[in-house]
Amino acid sequence: MxxxxxxxxxxxxxxxxxxxxxxxxxxxxxxxxxxxxxxxxxxxxxxxxxxxxxxxxxxxxxxxxxxxxxxxxxxxxxxxxxxxxxxxxxxxxxxxxxxxxxxxxxxxxxxxxxxxxxxxxxxxxxxxxxxxxxxxxxxxxxxxxxxxAAALVGRILLVLVVALAVAAAAAVWLSRRIARPLTATALAARRLARGERGVAVPEDAPGEVGDVADALRALDLALAQSEGRQREFLLSVSHELRTPLTALRGYGEALADGLVTGDRVREVGGVLVAETGRVERFTADLLELARLEADDFSIVAAEVELGAIAASAVEAWRARAEAADITLSTRGFEQTLPVRADPRRVRQVLDGLVENALRATPGGGSVLLEAVRGADVGGVAVEDTGPGLSDEDLADAFTRGLLRERYRETRPVGTGLGLSIATRLAARMGGRVRAEHARTPPGARFVLELPTG
Structure with missing residues (x-):
């Protein structure tokens, strides 16, 4: 500087x-x-x-x-x-x-x-x-x-010389006043780039330099929060993987030692298949999320009829809903609802939202897929009759792993990646996913909106 x-x-x-x-x-x-x-x-x-x-x-x-x-x-x-x-x-x-x-x-x-x-x-x-x-x-x-006149000019020139000296002193002070906080701000930025957090940033910087310092302070806080959430997410991932792997290892060792025989072999085999599927789904979600964030993801947009996709999703999840005594239905698709999107990715988003809704809904409840129509958008709302979400939950719903950590001890939860994947998929197709309270509380309502043209 x-x-x-x-x-x-x-x-x-x-x-x-x-x-x-x-x-x-x-x-x-x-x-x-x-x-x-x-x-x-x-x-x-x-x-x-x-x-x-x-x-x-x-x-x-x-x-x-x-x-x-x-x-x-x-x-x-x-x-x-x-x-x-x-x-x-x-x-x-x-x-x-x-x-x-x-x-x-x-x-x-x-x-x-x-x-x-x-x-x-x-x-x-x-x-x-x-x-x-x-x-x-x-x-x-x-x-x-x-x-x-010569005397007057001399006096005026003397005043100008004095003014020049004063202005020069003011210029020196001003240059230092501006450069000092800017130098400190640049140093703080370099420390942030090296991975330090909680870096002191000048608080009395003038004008635009103060704005830069405020922005850098906000960036420091945002980075600290983001890295904290990443650490929590990694801990969640490790815990999520450790549970099925522990089961797999335990049953594998039991089989290797000959402790499982007879009819128990089939039972243990079923557990191994279930836990393997759980790990497979979790790693698939992680891979999907990594590809979305790395922009290594293809979207093939076409004219899509949302009613047909909603119906196919309901048909696919009907058996699981009936097994849990949950009513799964659609509403509002009597008229066609065309949008411009990738049909495979739309179905992927709806599958994630329906799976979350079925998991959160107790027996005897219901999950509804409802058509949403707007001026330039069309969509599907997935509404359940589960315990619902608070206002704070709605604000944090799409932060990966956050709701899972918040409710893992009190209600059924998934991997914590589904909503994060859904919102990124919707954004890649030019749409969005938003979270709301259910129209008839308690319950939650997640709305997928996509462009119609």
Missing amino acids: RGLSARILALSLGLVLATTLAAGLATVQFARASASTQQRAELAAQASLLTLQSARLVTPRALQRITPGLDGSVLTVTDADGAVVLSTAPRRARLLAATRAAAARAATGVDVSTEVEVRRRTVLVEARATDDGGAIVLTRPLRALSGE
């Missing part, structure tokens, strides 16, 4: 310096313009006054008397023919030559106010007509700044 701090400092100082230079140049130009205007006004006033006395300026004594009051100006008097009658600087041939045109024009009755260049110096010229047809020409070198 040293580079950023240096760039901020350099940019700030550059802007301050440019502003100061612009203000200084503008001040000097303004002062020069004011000085020129003032000097021209003074010279014009002198010329007008001398015009009134032009008849008495032709004697050397009169000229000698008024010279001190000219304040450095050069007076030239010409006759009607343009010849120089007298001048306070008769040896300055170049000045006299440069003002000859102004004198000739003034002799015609036109007041002349102009500038000429004499030896690379600007000279102000004021020329007025005299009563005898001649002209009075008054010249004065243009001074860049008068004494008072």
Whole structure:
């Protein structure tokens, strides 16, 4: 972040310096313009006054008397023919030559106010007509700044220099104020990338840097929660696998030792098949979820009639429902309900939702597959009459393994992966799965929605 701090400092100082230079140049130009205007006004006033006395300026004594009051100006008097009658600087041939045109024009009755260049110096010229047809020409070198103006400019420049110093100090403070928390935030981000959690992030950072720090703090918390859930999920997976594997090993050792004989062999074989199927289903769910999260999953979209898929799902699960004394039925599919989706994946989602509903529903209850129709979506709602879910459960329903851990001691639970797989499958098909309370509590209602076009 040293580079950023240096760039901020350099940019700030550059802007301050440019502003100061612009203000200084503008001040000097303004002062020069004011000085020129003032000097021209003074010279014009002198010329007008001398015009009134032009008849008495032709004697050397009169000229000698008024010279001190000219304040450095050069007076030239010409006759009607343009010849120089007298001048306070008769040896300055170049000045006299440069003002000859102004004198000739003034002799015609036109007041002349102009500038000429004499030896690379600007000279102000004021020329007025005299009563005898001649002209009075008054010249004065243009001074860049008068004494008072120069003093004023000096004071202004001093203020600008002080302001530059203050602004430079402020720029240094600002660059450090911005770069320090940003450096600390970058360090915290690197620590998070290395796997640390609970990393301290600056809390008093200014503006957008503070927003970045807040976002990083939220990311830290989210990562900690996500990794905590992953650890819980791995523990759940290990526990779920350990139970059937323990049974498999125990019965396998019993068979190997010859402890199981006669009619017990068939019973033990049935247990082994059931536990093997349990492990197989669990590993299949894990593989399916891994493929979904790795995006290694194909979806073949087509026009799908949800009523037919719902009916086939009910038919497939009817035997299990009857064995558990649960009524399994459909409603609302009298009219066709076409959607755009992968029929095999739709059936997979419905199978998962129906299996969960049958597991949660006690004997004598019911599970209903109901058509859902919307403006741009169609779907199937799977509603049961089980113990239902709390508002907190609805918010966490699709976090893998969370509901399983929450209820594994109080109600029948599955692998904890089914809802996570269902919601990802629906998302891949452009739809979603949402959890609700049953329309007639208690119970839960899971709705699969898919696009119709």
